[in-house]
Amino acid sequence: MNQEILLKEINRKKNNMTEEVIYRQETQDDFQEVFELNNKAFGQDNEAKIVSALRDNPNVFIPELSIVATKNKKIIGHILFTKINIQDDNKNFHESLGLAPMAVLPEFQKSGIGGKLIRYGLETAKQLDYQSVIVLGHEHYYPKFGFEPAEKWNIKAPFDVPSNVFMAIELVKYGLKNISGTVIYPKEFETV
Ligand SMILES: CC(C)(COP(=O)(O)OP(=O)(O)OC[C@H]1O[C@@H](n2cnc3c(N)ncnc32)[C@H](O)[C@@H]1OP(=O)(O)O)[C@@H](O)C(=O)NCCC(=O)NCCS
Numbered sequence: 001m002n003q004e005i006l007l008k009e010i011n012r013k014k015n016n017m018t019e020e021v022i023y024r025q026e027t028q029d030d031f032q033e034v035f036e037l038n039n040k041a042f043g044q045d046n047e048a049k050i051v052s053a054l055r056d057n058p059n060v061f062i063p064e065l066s067i068v069a070t071k072n073k074k075i076i077g078h079i080l081f082t083k084i085n086i087q088d089d090n091k092n093f094h095e096s097l098g099l100a101p102m103a104v105l106p107e108f109q110k111s112g113i114g115g116k117l118i119r120y121g122l123e124t125a126k127q128l129d130y131q132s133v134i135v136l137g138h139e140h141y142y143p144k145f146g147f148e149p150a151e152k153w154n155i156k157a158p159f160d161v162p163s164n165v166f167m168a169i170e171l172v173k174y175g176l177k178n179i180s181g182t183v184i185y186p187k188e189f190e191t192v
Pocket of ligand 1: 041100102105108109110112113114115116141
C-alpha cells in the first residue's frame, strides 16, 4: 500500500471511530436490524419477538417512541416505550408509558448509549404530552434519569417484584398525582 492510500485508510478508520451516534425514530427499514440487535443484546429472541408483536398493536404502539441509536448508519441501540394502564381500586384506568425493552449491541455497551436513548425517549414522550413512565429495571441505573420507586405513588407491578426495581417518573409536575393502582402491561409482553 503506498503512503497516500495508507493515509486515506487511517483517516477512514479514524472517522469511523469518531463518527457520532445519531438518535432517531425507528422506520420500517430498521425492523429487521432492530430484531437482530435485540436478539444479540439479550442472547435470545424473546424480546425481539415482543418488540415485533408490540409494533403490530396500534392500541399500544407509538412510532415516535420506538427509537434507535445509529453509528455509521448501523443500528447499535434501541428503546421502546408503549402505552400501559394503571388500574386503580375503583377500576378506573390511567394511561402511562412502559419503558421496555431496551438494548445496546454488546460491543457498544457501557459507553452511555443506553442512557442517551433513555433521555431522548423521555424528552420525546414529554413533547408528545405523556405524563409518566414506568420501568422495571436496575435499581441503581434508572434513578440516574429521575426514576423513583413506584411505591411512592402506591403504584404496583402486576407480579411480585422487589419494590426498588419497579420505578416511575413524572414527565410533568404532578404527572402521577392522585394516580395509584396496578400496572397493566400489553398482552404482547406475555406472548413469548
Ligand atoms: C441495559 C443496556 C441497554 C444498557 O446500555 P448501555 O449503553 O450499556 O448503558 P449505559 O452505558 O448508559 O450505562 C451502563 C450502566 O448501566 C448498568 N445497567 C443498566 N441496566 C442494567 C441491567 N439490566 N443489568 C446490569 N447492569 C445494567 C450497567 O451496569 C452500567 O453501569 P455503570 O455505568 O455504573 O458501569 C445494555 O447493557 C443491554 O443491552 N443489556 C442487555 C439487554 C438488557 O438487559 N436490557 C435491559 C432490560 S429491558
